[in-house]
Amino acid sequence: MVTSLFVSLVALLAPAEVGDPAPLLRRGTELYKAGVYDKAAEAFDAAWRLAPTPTTALNLAQALEGAGRPAEALDWYGRVMESEASGPRHEAALAGRRHLQGHGFLAVTCGPPGAALTAGPQRGACPTFGVYLPAGTHPLSLRADGRAPYDGTVSIPGGTRVERTLDLRLVVAAPAPPPASEPAPAVAAAVQPAPAPVEPAPEPDPAVPAWVGYTVAGVGAAALIVGGLYYAKAADDAERADGRPDSRARDTLEDDFDRHRAVGYGGLGVGGALVLAGGGLLVFGGAF
Numbered sequence: 358m359v360t361s362l363f364v365s366l367v368a369l370l371a372p373a374e375v376g377d378p379a380p381l382l383r384r385g386t387e388l389y390k391a392g393v394y395d396k397a398a399e400a401f402d403a404a405w406r407l408a409p410t411p412t413t414a415l416n417l418a419q420a421l422e423g424a425g426r427p428a429e430a431l432d433w434y435g436r437v438m439e440s441e442a443s444g445p446r447h448e449a450a451l452a453g454r455r456h457l458q459g460h461g462f463l464a465v466t467c468g469p470p471g472a473a474l475t476a477g478p479q480r481g482a483c484p485t486f487g488v489y490l491p492a493g494t495h496p497l498s499l500r501a502d503g504r505a506p507y508d509g510t511v512s513i514p515g516g517t518r519v520e521r522t523l524d525l526r527l528v529v530a531a532p533a534p535p536p537a538s539e540p541a542p543a544v545a546a547a548v549q550p551a552p553a554p555v556e557p558a559p560e561p562d563p564a565v566p567a568w569v570g571y572t573v574a575g576v577g578a579a580a581l582i583v584g585g586l587y588y589a590k591a592a593d594d595a596e597r598a599d600g601r602p603d604s605r606a607r608d609t610l611e612d613d614f615d616r617h618r619a620v621g622y623g624g625l626g627v628g629g630a631l632v633l634a635g636g637g638l639l640v641f642g643g644a645f
Contacts (some may be wrong), residue, residue, distance in 0.1 A: 360505055371452050373559050373563075376407050377407070378403075378404035378407040378408040378413065379403075381401070381404035381407070382400070382401070382402045382404050382413065382416070383402030384400045384415075385397045385398075385401040385404065385416060385420065386529060387400075389416070389419070389420055389423065392423070394420050394421075394423035394424035394425075395420075395424045396495045397420040397423070397424075397547055398417060398420035398421050398424055398426075398480065400590065401413055401416045401417035401420055402417055404416075405417055408500075409615060411437050411440045411441050411446050412446065414433050414436050414440070415433075415449060415450055416452060417433050418430045418433035418434045418436075418437065418450065418521050419453065421433060422453060422456075422457065425462040425464055425487045425489075425518055426450060426462075426518060427457045427460070427461065427462050427516050427517060427518060427563075428516060428517060428518065429480050431451065431454060431457050431458070431516050432455060433570070434450040434453045434454040434457070435449075435450075435454065437449075437450035438450045438451060438454070454490075454539075457515070457516050458511075458515050458516050459491060459492055459515050460489045460490060460492060460515060460516075461474055461489070461490060461492055461513035461514050461515055461516065461517045461518065461519055461532075462487065462488070462489050462490075462517075462518045462519070462520045463486075463487065463488055463490055463495075463511060463513055463519050463521070464485075464486075464487045464519070464520045464521070465481075465486040465487070465497075465520075465521045465522075465523060466484060466485055466520070466521070466522045466523075467483040467484060467485075467486065467499055467521075467522070467523040467524065467525075468483050468523075468524040468525065469483060469501055469504065469524075469525065470482075470483050470484050470546060471483060471501070472499055472500060472501035472504070472525060473499070473500045473501070474486050474497075474498070474523075475496070475497070475499075475500075476488060476490065476495055476496075476497050476511065477490050477491075477495035477496065477499045483499075483501075490513045492513055492514055492515035492536070493512070494510050494511070494512045495510065495511055495512060495513060496508070496509075496510055497509050497511045497521070499523050499525055501525050503527060503528055503609035504525035504526060504527060504528060505525055505526050505527075505528055506525070507523055507525060538634050543544060544598045565638050567639060569638055570613030570635045570636070570637075570638035570639035571635065571639070572629050572635070573634050573635035573638060574631065574632050574634075574635025574639070575635070576631050576635075577627070577629065577630065577631025577632035577633075577634070578632060579628070579636055580624045580625075580627045580631060581624065581625060581628030581629065581632065582624075582628075583620075583624045583628070584620070584621045584622070584623065584624020584625035584626070584627070584628055585621070585624070585625065586621075587617045587618075587620040587621035587624060588617070588621030588622070588624075588625065589612050589621075590613075590617040590621070591613075591615075591618035591621055594610050594611070594613045594614035595610075595611075595614050598610035598614060
């Protein structure tokens with residue numbers, strides 16, 4: 358829908374006189390901006406009767422389109438295009454006509470109030486709902502708590518207004534059957550076989566398989582061994598460096614000491630953590 362209004366500023370600003378359309382144009386513009394399209398169309402129609410101009414005709418066409426009256430809007434768009442072969446009003450009327458030729462307006466009156474209505478991709482609520490939809494067939498559904506739902510389709514031709522009335526029925530529970538007037542004769546109950554013994558429920562599988570805990574603990578033990586070897590190697594490097602008078606050889610051994618000690622500490626730390634983690638998985642993971 359074209360939302361702009363081509364209201365003549367000269368007409369709006371001119372002082373009101375007998376037969377002057379300016380007050381009607383001002384009122385129509387205000388109503389249009391407020392979304393009261395039917396009343397805006399009445400004001401523009403009255404202004405047209407006083408001063409039939411292309412601008413007023415275009416305003417009237419846009420108000421009729423907003424009010425969901427596409428057939429009337431198409432007629433007024435056509436009048437604008439006939440009166441002006443080019444220019445902004447002609448282009449606006451052309452755009453409005455093209456939109457309405459490919460769309461129709463669906464107006465639904467429905468109940469109960471607040472029921473959820475879906476028409477094609479559009480959603481709304483009762484008691485009234487109006488929307489432009491592309492020409493074609495669209496799904497139409499209505500939902501409300503405690504009511505039987507409605508599902509159907511609606512066909513929307515281009516440039517037309519389609520009206521539907523829907524009201525959901527209450528869902529009533531089926532009445533209980535009346536009691537028998539006379540008691541039924543007693544019948545010997547059939548002998549029922551003894552129920553089969555209930556088998557014990559299988560033990561639940563542990564949350565973490567036991568092999569995961571053993572694997573983590575095993576890797577930790579290996580890391581402890583490697584860390585211990587490197588730590589022993591670092592101690593040997595330190596002992597050898599103390600007895601070397603050659604500074605270059607001593608520096609080399611000290612570098613080896615630092616590297617071996619770092620690897621040894623890391624292996625001992627990581628190994629200890631993995632052993633603890635593996636034991637925790639075995640205990641708290643349900644393996645034990």
